[in-house]
Amino acid sequence: MSYILDRRLNSKNKSAVNRARFLKRYRGHIEEAVREAVTKRSITDMDRGEEISIPTRDISEPVFSHGNGGRRSVVHPGNKEFVAGDRIKRPSGGGSGGGGGQASKDGEGLDDFVFQLSRKEFLDFMFADLELPNMIKEHLKGDASQRYVHAGYSNDGVPSKLAVVRSLRAAKARRLALCSGPRRKLREAKEALAQAEEDDDEVNSRRLQMEVDTLRRRIDRVPFIDTIDLRYNLHIKEPVPTSQAVMFCLMDVSGSMDQHIKELAKRYFLLLYLFLEKNYERTDIVFIRHHTTAKEVDEQEFFYSRETGGTVVSSALTLAADIVDQRYPVNEWNIYMAQASDGDNWGDDSPKCRALLEERLLPLVQYFTYVEITRRDHQALWQEYEKVGEKHAEIFAQQQIRGAEDIYPVFRELFKKKVAA
Amino acid sequence: MNPEILNAAGNDWTFELLDDFDSEISALADEFELDTYPNQIEVIRSDQMLDAYSSVGMPIGYNHWSFGKKFTQVEESYQRGQMGLAYEIVINSNPCIAYLMEENTLTMQALVIAHACYGHNSFFKGNYLFRTWTDASSIIDYLVFARAYIAKCEDQHGVDAVEETLDACHALMNHGVDRYRRPYPISAAEEERRQSEREAYIQRNLNDLWRTLPQSNRAKVAEAKRFPHEPQENLLYFIEKNAPLLENWQRELVRIVRKLAQYFYPQRQTQVMNEGWATFWHYTLLNELYDRGKVNDGFMLEFLQSHSGVLAQPDFDSPFFSGINPYALGFAMFRDIRRICEDPTDEDRSWFPDIAGSDWRTTLREAMQNYKDESFIQQFLSPRVMRDMKLFGIVDDDQDQYIEVAAIHDDSGYRDLRSLLASQYNLGDREPNIQVVNASLDGDRSLTLRHEQHNRRPMQEDSADEVLKHLYRLWGFPVRLQSSTGEQVTRQFSCPPQPEEAEDDLQVSGSIVLP
Numbered sequence: 001m002s003y004i005l006d007r008r009l010n011s012k013n014k015s016a017v018n019r020a021r022f023l024k025r026y027r028g029h030i031e032e033a034v035r036e037a038v039t040k041r042s043i044t045d046m047d048r049g050e051e052i053s054i055p056t057r058d059i060s061e062p063v064f065s066h067g068n069g070g071r072r073s074v075v076h077p078g079n080k081e082f083v084a085g086d087r088i089k090r091p092s093g094g095g096s097g098g099g100g101g102q103a104s105k106d107g108e109g110l111d112d113f114v115f116q117l118s119r120k121e122f123l124d125f126m127f128a129d130l131e132l133p134n135m136i137k138e139h140l141k142g143d144a145s146q147r148y149v150h151a152g153y154s155n156d157g158v159p160s161k162l163a164v165v166r167s168l169r170a171a172k173a174r175r176l177a178l179c180s181g182p183r184r185k186l187r188e189a190k191e192a193l194a195q196a197e198e199d200d201d202e203v204n205s206r207r208l209q210m211e212v213d214t215l216r217r218r219i220d221r222v223p224f225i226d227t228i229d230l231r232y233n234l235h236i237k238e239p240v241p242t243s244q245a246v247m248f249c250l251m252d253v254s255g256s257m258d259q260h261i262k263e264l265a266k267r268y269f270l271l272l273y274l275f276l277e278k279n280y281e282r283t284d285i286v287f288i289r290h291h292t293t294a295k296e297v298d299e300q301e302f303f304y305s306r307e308t309g310g311t312v313v314s315s316a317l318t319l320a321a322d323i324v325d326q327r328y329p330v331n332e333w334n335i336y337m338a339q340a341s342d343g344d345n346w347g348d349d350s351p352k353c354r355a356l357l358e359e360r361l362l363p364l365v366q367y368f369t370y371v372e373i374t375r376r377d378h379q380a381l382w383q384e385y386e387k388v389g390e391k392h393a394e395i396f397a398q399q400q401i402r403g404a405e406d407i408y409p410v411f412r413e414l415f416k417k418k419v420a421a
Numbered sequence: 422m423n424p425e426i427l428n429a430a431g432n433d434w435t436f437e438l439l440d441d442f443d444s445e446i447s448a449l450a451d452e453f454e455l456d457t458y459p460n461q462i463e464v465i466r467s468d469q470m471l472d473a474y475s476s477v478g479m480p481i482g483y484n485h486w487s488f489g490k491k492f493t494q495v496e497e498s499y500q501r502g503q504m505g506l507a508y509e510i511v512i513n514s515n516p517c518i519a520y521l522m523e524e525n526t527l528t529m530q531a532l533v534i535a536h537a538c539y540g541h542n543s544f545f546k547g548n549y550l551f552r553t554w555t556d557a558s559s560i561i562d563y564l565v566f567a568r569a570y571i572a573k574c575e576d577q578h579g580v581d582a583v584e585e586t587l588d589a590c591h592a593l594m595n596h597g598v599d600r601y602r603r604p605y606p607i608s609a610a611e612e613e614r615r616q617s618e619r620e621a622y623i624q625r626n627l628n629d630l631w632r633t634l635p636q637s638n639r640a641k642v643a644e645a646k647r648f649p650h651e652p653q654e655n656l657l658y659f660i661e662k663n664a665p666l667l668e669n670w671q672r673e674l675v676r677i678v679r680k681l682a683q684y685f686y687p688q689r690q691t692q693v694m695n696e697g698w699a700t701f702w703h704y705t706l707l708n709e710l711y712d713r714g715k716v717n718d719g720f721m722l723e724f725l726q727s728h729s730g731v732l733a734q735p736d737f738d739s740p741f742f743s744g745i746n747p748y749a750l751g752f753a754m755f756r757d758i759r760r761i762c763e764d765p766t767d768e769d770r771s772w773f774p775d776i777a778g779s780d781w782r783t784t785l786r787e788a789m790q791n792y793k794d795e796s797f798i799q800q801f802l803s804p805r806v807m808r809d810m811k812l813f814g815i816v817d818d819d820q821d822q823y824i825e826v827a828a829i830h831d832d833s834g835y836r837d838l839r840s841l842l843a844s845q846y847n848l849g850d851r852e853p854n855i856q857v858v859n860a861s862l863d864g865d866r867s868l869t870l871r872h873e874q875h876n877r878r879p880m881q882e883d884s885a886d887e888v889l890k891h892l893y894r895l896w897g898f899p900v901r902l903q904s905s906t907g908e909q910v911t912r913q914f915s916c917p918p919q920p921e922e923a924e925d926d927l928q929v930s931g932s933i934v935l936p
Binding site for chain 2 (some may be wrong): 002003006007008010012013014015017018020021024027060063064066067068069071072075080082084085087089113114115116263
C-alpha cells in the first residue's frame, strides 16, 4: 500500500529560522569579517554577499569522545603486502599521530568553517546598530501600491467570499423573528388542547388540534437559511504609504581634489546610498559638484570628470536648497545631504556657508553630514561647521577621513544609534 | 502493468509511472515476503532535501542554531559542487515516509523506491532494535509535540534560555540512551498481588530466631549514603529525574532530547545491516524486474552504474579512502549469506553448518531481524568476504614503538579479524563508557561521573571539559569526571575547575561559589 505525494510546492526556506539563529550566535565573528570586507572591497563591489569563515574549534558541538592513546585496533580493506605480525613504523610527526592511513577522527582538522552570507544578510551586518536619525516621513502617493483590507460585511458578493458565521447568524435572527410568535401560540394551544382533552371537550379539542397543526406547519415553513441571510466579506483597496528619501551628494571638484580623494568620497556616498536604500522603499540621488560655481550632474560626470579652479562651497549649498524647493516638497520626502570636501574654501565664503546652512538648509533636511577628506589641519570651513554642529547636534554631524580605512568607522560614527537622551 | 509501458518510457518520470513502478515492485516484494509498513512517497525539490538533511531527515524539528549550522554547511558544499545530495531520505515511521528528489531520473526513482520503500522499510519493521526502542506510529506526533512545546518555552522563557538548555542536552545526547530495557512500572493490582505473595512467603518461613541475630550497622550506613544505588549510564535520564535546580520545562526539554536520542539509537547501531539490507533488496528486486522483461537494457545499465557507484570501496591507501563503506560491507555480507544458502562450499559448511544449504529467504530474514552490526558481523562475516575485501587488522598501542598488523585474511587470521571488525562497530567501544557513580545529595550536591577506560583509551580532553560545562549547567552544582583504568583514577576533570590538591577536601567544603 503506497501513497505518492507531490510535496514540491510546499513552503521553502524551512531552515531560515535555524540559519538566522546560527548567524546570531556567531555574530561577533561575522561582524569582524564584514568590517574587514568593507575596508578591503573595491567601490563597485560593496553590494553583494560575503564569504565568512569561522574557526572550526569555535563552532564545534562538544561530545564525550576518545582521545589519542591507549590500544586501538582498526580493520582496513585492500591489503596488498601485509602479513600477520608485520610491524609498521609510526608515521613521523608526533608519536600519537594515529595509525597508518587513518583519517583524523578527533575533529582536530584546522580547516575553517566557511560559508556565504547573502547580500541582505551582509547589509544587515554592515549596518547593524545604525539608524537613520529623525523621523521617517511616510507619504501617501497616488501611484503607490495598494492592498486589500477587510472592511466589514456586505449583502452582495461572490460565493468565495461568503462569511459563513455571519450568514448563519442572520439566518438565526430571521428564524427567531419569524417563529417566536407562532411558537408561543403553539405552546398555549398545546396546553389548551391538553386541558380540553382532559375535560373530554371534543369540539374544542378538535379545533385546538387543527390550530396546533396549522401553527406547526407555519413554523416548519420558515427555511433554515434564505438568500436574504447571506453575508459576504467586504474588501476594499487601500493605498499603502511609501517612504521615500532623496540623497544629495555634494562634492568639491576643485583642483585640490585629486582622484584618490574622490575615490574615498565615492565610497562614503555609496555606503550612505546602500543604507538609505535599505531603509526606504524609494531612494533618489542628486549629484551636485562645485568649484567656484555649482552644477547638478549625473553620476559619471560627478565622479570622473576633471575640473580645476577655486572653491566656493556656498554655491553648492544654494543650488541644493533651490533643488529641494523645486522638486522635493519637504512634507513628502526625507532629505539627506552628504557633503565631501578636502576642506579648502574661499576665504570669506565659510561664514556664508554657516549662515546658509542654519537658515535655509537645516530646516529642510533630515540629516546633514559633512566629511572632510584630508590629512592636513582643518581650515576655516571646518571651524565654521563646528559652530553649526554645536547648535544643531541632532541633524548635523561632521567627521574627518584620513584614508580608506577610516571610511567605515566614520560612517558608523555618523549614524550610530543615539542613546535616548 | 503492461510491460511495454516501462520499456517504451523515456527516462523522465511521471506520477503515473512512479505509481506503476511502485505497484510492480510492491508485488515482487510480496513474493519475497518482505513485511513493510505502508509507504508514503513524497516528491521534493533539492532545496527541500537540504532542509531535510539539516534536520536529520525528520520532517518536523524544533528550532535550534545547530540545525542552522548543519544547513549552512550542507548548502555551502552542495553549491560548490563538493557533494551531491542523497537520492532519498527515509524515515522510520508508520506510514514509512520516503523523500524522492525531483531531479532523479525514472531509473533512479525506481531504484530509490526499491531501496527505501521496501528495503529500509522492512528493516525498520523487522529488526529487533527498532521494534524494541522505537515506536514508528507515534514518532511524527511526538515531533509535532516537541516542536510546539519548545516554541512555547521560547515564548515564555526566552530563546536564549531554551537554547542554553538544549545545547547542554545535545552535548550529552549520545549518553542519553537506555541500552537495556527499564522495567515498566507495575500496575497497582500487580503490586498488591506481589505484596500479598511476599507476605504469604514470610508467614510460611517465619522464624523469630532470625530477628535476634546481631547486624552490622556500618554497612547499612555506607549503603544508604550512596546515590544512585547502582551506576547509571543514561546521563540525561538521571539529570531529568534528579537534577536539583531544573525547572519543570527544562526537565521536559531534557526528556525530549533523550527521547530523540533513543529514537536514533538503533540507526547508529545498524548502519551496515540497514544499508546492506536495502541495497541487497533493490539489487534483487530490480534484477527480478529485468528477468521478467519489465524493464529494458538501458534501464539496467543506468541502474547498475549508480548501484556500483554506491558500493565503491576504495583501498586503505587510496586518496579517496574514508573508512569502510557500510553499503559495500553490508551488501557483500547479505549476498554472501544467500550464496552460502544456495551454493555452499566445503569451507562454508564447516564455518556455517546451520545455514549452509538452508532456505535463503528465511535465513536472511532471521539475520535481519535478530542482529545489530556488531553481532551480525561476528555471526555472519565469512572468510570469503574477508578475502574479497582483502581485510586486514592493525593494532596501534601507544606503549609499542610499532603499529602491528594483527591479522589478515588467511586461515589463522579469519577469526581474529572478524572479532576486530565486530568490535569496531560496537558503540560501547567506540564511545567512552561514562556512568554516574555518585551524587552527594546530603553533602555539597556534587555529581561524580566515572569513565571506565577501554583498552586504556583516554578521554579527549578539550571536549570533555566543554561537555562538563554543559553538564554543570544542567546539574547546577560541581561536576567531576574521573577517568579510570580498573580502580585507579588516572585523570580527573571538574567543573568548576578545582585545584588538584583540593580534590580530597571536596567532600567537606560545603560552599562552592557558583560563577
